[in-house]
Amino acid sequence: MTSSAGTRRANNEVLIGKKPLMTYVTATLVQLANEPTVLVKARGKSITRAVDVAQIIVKRMDNMGYKIGHVKIGTQTLQSEDGRARNVSTIEVQISR
């Protein structure tokens, strides 16, 4: 994954990567200021961090009234460098205000 693809994709999506956790919390909060719902997405080992980001937003910003909507999990098939297909788990957490 290149660094430029790290933080954001569509207008209301935040893709979790390897940056410090609060980077993604801030990015999500910025998008929640503009959009009614934001999707926090991650795959592989970043899945845990996506849950952390969602929980930090909902618990610490309690007075802001952010809520967790659906949580979807899935599988993405990636081509690894040796040409074999690898399955990686994905998560999508919907946060709305």
Next chain:
Amino acid sequence: MTSSAGTRRANNEVLIGKKPLMTYVTATLVQLANEPTVLVKARGKSITRAVDVAQIIVKRMDNMGYKIGHVKIGTQTLQSEDGRARNVSTIEVQISR
């Protein structure tokens, strides 16, 4: 977490720990033979592995008709050894047949 608390809690729960992934896949499949729904639970860094377990069961055992029900995420407050409270994220994936 002690080793004995690692794999199972209630009848229809599988708590994901540090054992090999297929241990939990097997434990979940055994429980699905007896129970209509099983909850795969994890916290902290094991969250990713819980998603992996659920996806392996649903995708690889395609012909068995297992389905993912709700996916819940939450926060658990633990007392760390220095007496401070630490928040840890949790996940619960419901698998049903």
